[in-house]
Every structure is written in C-alpha cells, then in structure tokens.
Amino acid sequence: MNKVAVASGDNIDESMLRSDGHAEPCLAIGDISSRSPSMEKVLRLIERASKVSATVLIVGESGTGKDVAANTIHRCSARRDGPFVAINCAAIPETLVEAELFGYEKGAFTGASGSRVGRFQAAEGGSLFIDEIGDLPLTLQAKLLRVLETRVVTPLGGHREIPVDVRIIAATNRNLPAMVANNLFREDLFYRLNVIAISLPPLRERLEDLEALAYHFLERVNARNGTAVNKIASSAWELLRKYHWPGNIRELLNVIERGAVLCSGNVLRSDDIPHCLATGGKIGLMPLGGMLECPGSAGTDDFPTLENLESEAISSALVRFANNRTRAANALGISVRTLQRKIAARIQQIQPGTNGAAGHSR
Numbered sequence: 001m002n003k004v005a006v007a008s009g010d011n012i013d014e015s016m017l018r019s020d021g022h023a024e025p026c027l028a029i030g031d032i033s034s035r036s037p038s039m040e041k042v043l044r045l046i047e048r049a050s051k052v053s054a055t056v057l058i059v060g061e062s063g064t065g066k067d068v069a070a071n072t073i074h075r076c077s078a079r080r081d082g083p084f085v086a087i088n089c090a091a092i093p094e095t096l097v098e099a100e101l102f103g104y105e106k107g108a109f110t111g112a113s114g115s116r117v118g119r120f121q122a123a124e125g126g127s128l129f130i131d132e133i134g135d136l137p138l139t140l141q142a143k144l145l146r147v148l149e150t151r152v153v154t155p156l157g158g159h160r161e162i163p164v165d166v167r168i169i170a171a172t173n174r175n176l177p178a179m180v181a182n183n184l185f186r187e188d189l190f191y192r193l194n195v196i197a198i199s200l201p202p203l204r205e206r207l208e209d210l211e212a213l214a215y216h217f218l219e220r221v222n223a224r225n226g227t228a229v230n231k232i233a234s235s236a237w238e239l240l241r242k243y244h245w246p247g248n249i250r251e252l253l254n255v256i257e258r259g260a261v262l263c264s265g266n267v268l269r270s271d272d273i274p275h276c277l278a279t280g281g282k283i284g285l286m287p288l289g290g291m292l293e294c295p296g297s298a299g300t301d302d303f304p305t306l307e308n309l310e311s312e313a314i315s316s317a318l319v320r321f322a323n324n325r326t327r328a329a330n331a332l333g334i335s336v337r338t339l340q341r342k343i344a345a346r347i348q349q350i351q352p353g354t355n356g357a358a359g360h361s362r
Contacts, residue, residue: 027039027040027043028043029043029046029047029050029072029076030046030071030072030075030076031068031071031072031075032046032065032068032069032072033209033212034206034208034209035208035209035212036201036205036206036207036208036209037208038201038205038206039201039206039209042069042198042199042200042201045196045198046069046072046073046076046198047076048196049073049196049198050072050073050074050076050077051077051078052196053077053078053079053167054195054196055148055167055168055169055170055192055193055195055196056070056073056168056169056170056195056196056197056198057133057170057171057172057176057193057194057195057196057197057198058070058169058170058171058172058198058199058200059171059172059173059176059197059198059199059200060171060173060199060200060201060202061173061200061202061248062173062247062248062250062319062320062321063203063247063248063249063250063251063319064200064201064202064203064248064249065200065248065249066131066171066173066200067086067129067131067171069171069198069200070086070127070129070131070169070171071084071129073127073169074126074127074129074167074169077127077167079125079126079127079167081125082123082124082125082126082127083122083123083124083125083126083127084123084126084127084129085119085122085123085126085127085128085129086128086129086131087100087101087119087128087129087130087131088131088132089130089131089132089133089134089135089136090131090132090135090321090324090326090327091132091324094137097136097137097140098140098143098156099116099118099156100118100119101118101119101120101140101144101153102118102120102143102147102153102154102155102156103115103116103117103118103120103121103153103155103156104116104118104155104156104157104158105155105156105157105158106157107157108155108156108157108158109156109157112157115155115158118153118155120147120153120164120166121153121162121164123164123166124164124165124166125165125166126166126167127166127167127168127169128166128167128168128169129169129170129171130168130169130170130171131170131171131172132171132172132173133170133171133172133176133193134172134173134174134176134179134185135172135174135327138184138185138186141185141186141189142186142189144189145186145188145189145192147164148168148189148192148193149192151163151164151165151166152164168193170193176190176194177190202245202248203245203248203249203251203252204244204245207241210240210241210252211237213249213252214232214240214252214256215232217252217253217256217257218230218232218256218260218268220253221253221256221257221260221261222260225257225260225261227260227261227263228266229259229260229263229265229266229267229268230266230267231266231267231268232267232268233267233268233269233270235269235270236259236268236269236270236272236273238270239270239273239277240252240255240273240277242277243277246316246319246320247319247320251319255273255274255277256268258272258274259272259273260272310342311346313332314328314332314339314342314343314346317329317331317332325339325340
C-alpha cells in the first residue's frame with residue numbers, strides 16, 4: 001500500500017518517495033505532504049507561519065483542507081502544548097456567535113442560568129481557528145477587530161475585560177476583497193487578519209497528490225468501517241484522474257469511502273466509483289451516509305430533464321457549502337424547508353421505503 005511521508009518535526013521534510021521505487025520529491029510538514037508544485041509555496045508559508053505568532057488567513061475553495069492547514073500551523077508552532085480551539089461561523093446561528101466567541105455572564109440573555117467561557121478564553125495559550133470568517137455578521141466584526149487589537153475580551157452581559165493570549169488563524173472560501181468592496185466585510189478587519197495569507201489550491205490543480213491522498217483515505221475508511229480495500233485498479237484511476245473534483249479533497253474522501261464500502265473484494269474498481277465521475281457530474285454530500293443520484297443518469301437520449309437539472313443544482317450547492325443546508329438553500333434561492341422537502345423526495349425516489357424525514361438534520 002502506498003504511504004505518505006509525514007514530517008515529525010517543525011520543519012519541512014524534503015523526502016524522495018514514490019510507491020514504485022522511483023525517486024520523486026515530496027515536501028511534508030506536520031500532517032500535510034505533497035508532490036505538487038502548486039503546493040510548494042503553501043508548505044513553505046505554513047512552515048514560516050508556524051514559527052511566528054502573527055495572524056494567519058487561509059483562503060481556498062470548500063473542501064481544500066483549510067482546517068488541516070490551520071491545525072498543522074498550531075501543532076508545529078511554539079504553542080503546540082496549548083489548546084487548539086475551532087469555531088465555524090457558518091454553523092452557528094447569528095444570535096449565538098457572540099456568546100460562543102466571547103462567553104457570557106449569568107443573566108446575559110434568557111436561558112443564561114450561569115456564566116460560560118467563550119472560545120477566546122478556552123484557547124488561552126494556544127490557537128483559535130475561526131473558520132468561515134466571511135460569514136461573521138457585520139455587527140460582530142467591529143467587536144472582533146477590537147479584541148484582535150487590544151487582546152482583551154468582554155463576555156456578553158459583563159463588564160470585566162479579560163486579557164487573552166491567543167494566536168488567531170482564520171479561514172474562508174469567500175472573496176473577502178470583493179466583500180470589502182461591497183461593504184459586506186470590514187476593510188480594517190480584513191487587513192488585521194491578512195497578515196500571513198495562505199491560499200490553498202483546489203485538488204484539480206494538484207493532481208500529483210491524488211494517488212497519495214486516495215490511499216491515505218483508504219487507510220482511514222478501512223479502519224473506520226472494518227473494510228479491507230488495499231488497492232485501486234487502473235480502471236478506477238482513469239475515472240479519478242479525469243474528474244474535475246468541484247468538492248475537492250472532501251469530495252475525494254466521500255468517493256473513496258463510498259467505493260470501499262460497496263467494494264466486494266480488496267480492490268477498488270471502476271464499478272465501485274460513481275458513474276457520474278465519468279460523465280463530469282457532481283456528487284452531492286448527503287446526511288446519514290447517503291448520496292444524491294448522479295445528475296443526468298435518469299434522462300432519455302442523454303438530454304437532462306428539469307428534474308435532473310434540479311438534482312444537479314442541489315448536489316452542487318451541497319458540495320459547495322459542505323452539506324450546510326442553510327447556506328445551500330440561500331444559494332439556490334429557496335427556503336431550507338423547501339430544500340429539505342426536495343432532498344427527502346429524492347431519497348424516497350432512489351430508495352423506496354426510506355423515511356425521508358430522517359434526513360432533515362443539518
């Protein structure tokens with residue numbers, strides 16, 4: 001089985017590795033390794049960022065591994081013995097983000113029967129990873145800016161200013177400069193965050209890493225599901241290499257796990273790979289381990305029906321926003337309830353007898 005080199009120290013490990021015995025350069029730091037030229041600059045920046053305490057802004061499409069990069073920076077830094085605390089601004093209701101970030105005092109709002117420490121205080125001496133920073137409400141951006149400048153937090157409903165020693169790592173898949181130009185993101189906060197900028201390339205621009213990533217994910221899914229797939233057939237590789245991966249590394253993991261679970265032996269073959277990879281379709285992430293049917297597969301004469309086009313749009317939105325149904329519904333211009341109803345109907349069509357209501361959770 002192919003193995004990926006992982007550097008155990010703080011510095012980039014420049015190994016010469018390849019499964020077939022031929023030498024090929026491989027850069028690695030922490031849990032990230034790559035043979036792709038497009039990743040060399042990224043790994044160098046991660047290495048340099050890990051040696052300082054400056055704020056880092058990681059940008060890239062959904063599924064490119066921004067959380068892994070953030071965790072690597074922390075674990076290779078002088079703060080490695082401190083906590084790594086993460087918060088996803090898109091996954092928390094707007095009314096609760098402030099309380100989650102800064103904490104709150106007893107009686108600060110209805111239901112606050114006691115005080116609670118926020119993520120800033122929880123990350124004391126370590127790193128705070130603010131994911132999807134582009135989704136932070138404008139009303140809170142000014143308060144976050146003040147915390148970044150003063151390094152003190154004031155819990156919601158309180159008056160005490162509490163000093164915090166935290167390294168900030170932020171990430172987003174949004175175009176923050178464009179948001180600044182449209183008054184959707186504070187310019188001063190953008191510059192405060194954009195001290196060390198790291199842009200992660202999409203998977204389609206680093207296909208040199210496809211093999212190593214696929215085998216790494218095989219090891220993970222085998223351990224998690226009790227499967228024993230240890231090889232990928234050339235017919236499957238042909239599909240994997242030709243696909244454009246709109247969902248990036250997260251989508252690759254989804255494909256590998258699906259294939260390993262459905263595989264009848266220990267070799268992953270083209271029959272175990274979703275057919276839509278061969279036709280350029282997109283795979284939608286679904287709750288409870290299910291998946292949307294590949295768009296276009298039920299049409300006649302290869303002409304897409306309106307139903308299939310709708311399915312493709314829903315699949316694309318779910319992939320783009322990492323299965324966050326609120327954001328997917330907003331992008332599609334429909335309500336979350338309507339999106340849930342359409343997904344449930346699609347599941348019922350693909351798997352008769354399935355209780356579609358079970359898939360309503362985000």
